[in-house]
Amino acid sequence: MDGWSRFTDTFFKPELIERYLPSIASGLVVTVEIALAVIVTGLTLGLLLAVVRTFRVSVLSFVIVIVVDAFRALPPLVLVLIVFFGLPNVGINVPSFAVLWIVLSFVLAAFAEEIFWAGILSVPKGQWEAARSTGLGFLGTLTHVILPQAIRLTVPPITNRALAITKNTALGTVIGVPEILNQASTGQSFAGNATPMMMGAIAYVLLFIPVVILGRWIETRFAWGRA
């Protein structure tokens, strides 16, 4: 057998591609579902925390900064293991996909809070004063004047961060969430062949390359708007 056919036989075996396509596809659905759920809850929570900081209640702000720092400093896999193995032992049973969803949401929220807060700070003080002097209340100023400007500035870093954290859905394989990587490893060990793993890698590339390219586009688009 020559080198090329041995290569295709190891990584692109046609009958294995056919056999494992359904399970990789079902893994893809799970990955997409968890990723979308993480983005929605993570960004919402992050924005909420940043807004709470605008009230300038020092105790609240302090607690938020501490919690956010901790979630930025801890490896997500460590958090996944603590929640997944710890909670059942104290009588709380959470399904593994929910563990992954909750942990990644908090991690994304922590990074998003930091980015949103920086965005809010970057809006000049005059905008606050001008809006308030027209008779707008604090919340009105925040939602109609400050946040629209702040969020626009944060689109590129938020996109990059959301991408980095949704890729962590692959960590779910460690706790048995049936996402792409899990399906691919299971397939690989059943088939005794690396084709399912290659399919998994390709599935991730198909899923995330558009986001990477979108992120590039957003970066230039918004950088232009800022200049």
Added chain:
Amino acid sequence: MDALLQQFFNFEIMAKVLPLLLGGLKQTLIICVIVVPLGLVGGLLLALLLRAPFRAVRWGAIATIDLFRAIPPLVLLIFVYSGLPFAGLRISPLTAVSVAFFLNSSSYYAEIYRAGIDSIGRGQWDAARSTGLPMFDTLTFVILPQAIRNVLPDLISNTVEVIKLTSIASVVALPELLYSADMARSITYNTSPVVLAASIYLIMLWPIVRLVSRLERRIAS
């Protein structure tokens, strides 16, 4: 409440497993010493290729960067560690970790260097070249020092990400910090060892996270 403390903050168990975890920490530090410089150098090379005079090279560099930013690092690691043996390439966990991290973190570092190099105005190149400095010297003595200073916070914060990421080496049975903690957890049926590992990560990385926040603020103002 007591059950909660027993399960997550059992100091007796923590004290017992601390030596094991410190052994793991040593492995984690060894991994960092290997993969951080690899990523920093690989990223710089990729970023320079983005400025190569040939379009094919530039496109190749972009494709490489985007490809490895799209694949989750854990997928890359498992692919390298458990997929390549089927092709007759059997490698140790540490080699697998080094290869996967090199590919992954080079791409991230490259994007940061690129932003830094882009932030240096055309005039700096022209001025340096017109004093008679060759291309390579212009790059190393004029452009890169300024570029790197501009993106220093990003370089540091990406390094924090890389250090955090070393925890996935536990999945390929490399006995680093998280692996040791998880082993201790399965022996003691208690989550405290993993909480202890988390505290060690916190002690290591919190100061750097704070530093990055401050650096970012200083550059912004």
